[in-house]
Amino acid sequence: MPAPNCLRCLARPPPGLATPVPRTAAAASPLLNRPAATPIGTRTRAHAAPFSTTPAPAGPPVKPATPVGSGGHNRVGKKLKLGKFKTDRAAERSKVPLPGERKAYRKRITLSNDNALPVPWLADLTPSSLADPANTATVMGLPDSLQDQLRASDAFKPSQSWGMFRKPAVLVRKETVDLVNRMQDAADKKQTLRLVVTGDKVTGKSMLLLQAMAHAYLNNWIVIHLPEGQDLTTACTEYSPLADTDPVQYSQPVYVFKLIQAIKKANENLLSKMYTAVGHPGLPQSITANTSLLTLANVAKEPDAAWPVFRALWHELTHRSVARPPILFTLDGLSHITRVSDYRSPAFELIHSYDLALLRLFTDGLGGSLRLPWGGAVLAATSRSNAPRSPSMELALAQREAEQLQREVPKKDPFFRGYDERAEASLRSVQVLPVGGIDKVEARGLMEYWAASGMLRATVDNKSVSEKWTLAGNGVLGEMERASLLTMRV
Numbered sequence: 345m346p347a348p349n350c351l352r353c354l355a356r357p358p359p360g361l362a363t364p365v366p367r368t369a370a371a372a373s374p375l376l377n378r379p380a381a382t383p384i385g386t387r388t389r390a391h392a393a394p395f396s397t398t399p400a401p402a403g404p405p406v407k408p409a410t411p412v413g414s415g416g417h418n419r420v421g422k423k424l425k426l427g428k429f430k431t432d433r434a435a436e437r438s439k440v441p442l443p444g445e446r447k448a449y450r451k452r453i454t455l456s457n458d459n460a461l462p463v464p465w466l467a468d469l470t471p472s473s474l475a476d477p478a479n480t481a482t483v484m485g486l487p488d489s490l491q492d493q494l495r496a497s498d499a500f501k502p503s504q505s506w507g508m509f510r511k512p513a514v515l516v517r518k519e520t521v522d523l524v525n526r527m528q529d530a531a532d533k534k535q536t537l538r539l540v541v542t543g544d545k546v547t548g549k550s551m552l553l554l555q556a557m558a559h560a561y562l563n564n565w566i567v568i569h570l571p572e573g574q575d576l577t578t579a580c581t582e583y584s585p586l587a588d589t590d591p592v593q594y595s596q597p598v599y600v601f602k603l604i605q606a607i608k609k610a611n612e613n614l615l616s617k618m619y620t621a622v623g624h625p626g627l628p629q630s631i632t633a634n635t636s637l638l639t640l641a642n643v644a645k646e647p648d649a650a651w652p653v654f655r656a657l658w659h660e661l662t663h664r665s666v667a668r669p670p671i672l673f674t675l676d677g678l679s680h681i682t683r684v685s686d687y688r689s690p691a692f693e694l695i696h697s698y699d700l701a702l703l704r705l706f707t708d709g710l711g712g713s714l715r716l717p718w719g720g721a722v723l724a725a726t727s728r729s730n731a732p733r734s735p736s737m738e739l740a741l742a743q744r745e746a747e748q749l750q751r752e753v754p755k756k757d758p759f760f761r762g763y764d765e766r767a768e769a770s771l772r773s774v775q776v777l778p779v780g781g782i783d784k785v786e787a788r789g790l791m792e793y794w795a796a797s798g799m800l801r802a803t804v805d806n807k808s809v810s811e812k813w814t815l816a817g818n819g820v821l822g823e824m825e826r827a828s829l830l831t832m833r834v
Contacts, residue, residue, distance in 0.1 A: 485512065620636075
């Protein structure tokens with residue numbers, strides 16, 4: 345009969361028994377000549393169990409640890425340093441630009457280049473230079489006092505290449521003589537010239553507006569210039585409704601405040617010699633009659649008082665009982681104002697550009713409902729480089745140009761509903777001055793000036809003039825500069 349316990353279990357002593365097996369018994373029995381089994385849970389590293397029913401774990405074998413002090417090499421793991429080869433970025437970071445510093449750098453105007461050669465035959469403008477047809481195709485310089493007035497009015501643009509020459513100068517074109525003569529005739533007859541300068545891209549529309557302002561300053565006109573129409577309609581300046589206006593109009597106090605400062609700086613000599621015809625007690629500072637208009641302009645100390653002061657100044661400049669000089673009111677970027685602006689009313693409805701008080705004043709003068717009693721001109725220039733599409737303006741200008749040339753007048757598209765009746769009404773009776781490319785005679789005069797300044801390193805002859813004139817799309821002024829000056833290799 346088999347035993348109930350196996351011999352291996354008999355050889356294992358009970359857990360609580362510590363009596364050793366006699367040596368004689370161990371030597372006599374080969375089954376008992378085995379190492380004693382260690383109870384489960386009490387195994388050590390030095391004495392492992394000779395038999396186990398647990399399967400071996402999958403994976404590489406575990407290496408026994410080297411005891412400390414045994415003379416073996418104890419390797420320490422490498423440490424990952426992410427910033428090992430990087431420097432302190434906070435130390436390399438440059439100074440953060442101040443508020444408005446980037447915009448001032450982007451819009452900076454440089455009017456001189458000391459490295460350019462002085463042109464000995466360059467003559468300065470006089471009050472009658474731009475109206476003389478004999479000066480056509482001639483480059484003439486701007487006097488220093490005129491430069492300060494034009495800079496104060498923001499007539500110069502960063503996209504124009506003023507900083508390439510020793511002194512700012514302009515090319516007298518046929519369109520320049522035509523425009524200036526129209527202005528002078530209107531001033532002599534005490535009428536208002538209402539004209540829009542239009543043309544293709546980079547043909548010199550803004551430059552023609554600058555030449556009109558130069559003629560006005562040289563002949564002691566009052567000049568009010570709105571540099572960019574988009575600054576008034578893209579909701580980038582503060583606005584507030586005006587009381588007692590139907591329909592409601594909105595003023596732009598911050599913009600008007602800056603405009604008064606520009607008018608005061610550019611027309612300081614004339615304003616100091618003119619005096620008020622009536623008193624203005626409703627202003628922050630009471631103004632009595634026979635007060636200098638320069639003092640009236642200085643009343644605007646804060647933007648909140650800018651619009652009442654501007655209205656009082658405009659009332660004095662257009663007063664019929666006192667002789668006043670002619671007024672030139674100009675705007676660049678007409679297409680921005682002949683549409684609905686980005687401003688919102690208190691009911692969150694879009695505000696039309698003609699409901700902005702300053703633009704209403706300009707469009708009334710351009711449309712003919714506002715007359716200048718002492719003569720002058722209201723001029724506007726279109727823009728093709730940065731302008732939204734205005735179907736009403738494009739159609740109205742095309743109709744006026746066709747009427748002037750006695751051609752067939754274009755009609756409205758009967759299937760298009762995007763026309764603006766208010767824009768059409770303001771442009772219904774204006775004159776249009778189309779500006780295109782210059783002819784080869786004017787191109788030669790301009791290239792001779794570039795060569796004399798050292799900016800054009802080529803012989804100016806009929807062949808080179810024809811080449812540049814053709815590359816520029818039949819004399820487009822901006823393309824001529826690009827082909828001759830902006831792509832030159834030194």
